[in-house]
Amino acid sequence: MPHDDFAFEPVRGLPERPPLGEEILWQGAPSWWRLAVEALSLYWVAGYFVAFAAWRAIVAAEFMPVWDAVRVASPFLVMGAACCLILMLIAIIQAKATVYTITNRRVAMRIGAALTITLNLPYKWISDASLDLRRGGTGTIALTTTGETRFSYINTWPHVRPWRMRHTEPALRCIPGAANVAKLLSEAAEAEVFQPQVARVTDPSPTIVAAE
Template sequence: MPHDDFEIEPVKGLPERPPEGEEILWQGRPSTFALARESLNLYWVIGYFGLLAVWRFVTVVDLMPIGQALAATLPLIVLGAVVCGLLYLVALIQARSTVYTITTSRVAMRIGAALTLTLNLPYRELGTAALDLRKDGTGTIALDTNGNTKLSYLVIWPHARPWHFGSTQPALRCIPDAERVADILAEAAEARINVPQVVRATPLDAMAAE
């Protein structure tokens, strides 16, 4: 029988229903191809095996007919295709198991293929957000937690800003229509931070105020 590991979620991508007054503004997941390209360096792997195949062909074409030279190159091409296929499969699994959520109060990230965890990042604990936009419209939004949340780069990879090992920044990686999502995030964070906080005064506070 088919089994959904996330069927017990009360709301997709969230471990529990949002509290009253909190609204979900956007949900999404990484683009599989963009994730394979950027986090798994798919293009670099293609280029590496392409150079190996060309080098192999050039070194043997003077020693045998062209048909045999191509046959001698074929194993490298097949090996490269297998490796690229495996990388794409890893990206597919990562993308399918991921749900990014932007609400009026926080950013939530359900991540992890083998070990699933959910990160809840309230806007008041975030600093800046950096958008890395690609020509195809996909992009990565990195979130600076100002040191309020300690995260392991290896634990949350690939959902982290690349090459920031010392101060790990969680990131919405390779999402489609990233510029629009960044606008939604910016508006929600600004609205949340500017909401006045009402604090009930204790008797001691009232005496001090007098």
């Protein structure tokens, strides 16, 4: 029978049930294809092997017939195809293992295929968010956390803003409908951060003003 590796989760994508008053507003995962292209550089890898095979064929064509030169270069295309298939498989596994969750109080990220971790980011820890919108509506929402909140770039990759290693920015990477998700996140964060706080006063002492 199939085994669900995340069957222990009381709520999908979360290590425990949300406390009273917290509501899940959105859940999603990366597009595996966009993850392969943007995070794993699928096009660059494919282009490298194609260029290398073309160069090998051109050099070999000086010493043998063209079709023989193409045959000599073909192993590089086979290796390139194998590498691209591996990258796509990694992207599929990463996307399947990932769940991004936005609630009215926090952003939660269940990430990692081999070693699964869950990042809980209350809105008070998030100082800024930026949207990198791509063609087709997919995009990445990077979260800038407050100065005292630090994350490991290696442990959270590829769910980070690329090349921000000094102060790692966790990111909802390559998600479909990114513009709508960014709007929802902005509204939820604003509502939570600027929520009025009512301080409870217990047994205030009466104030006595002496008559003059």
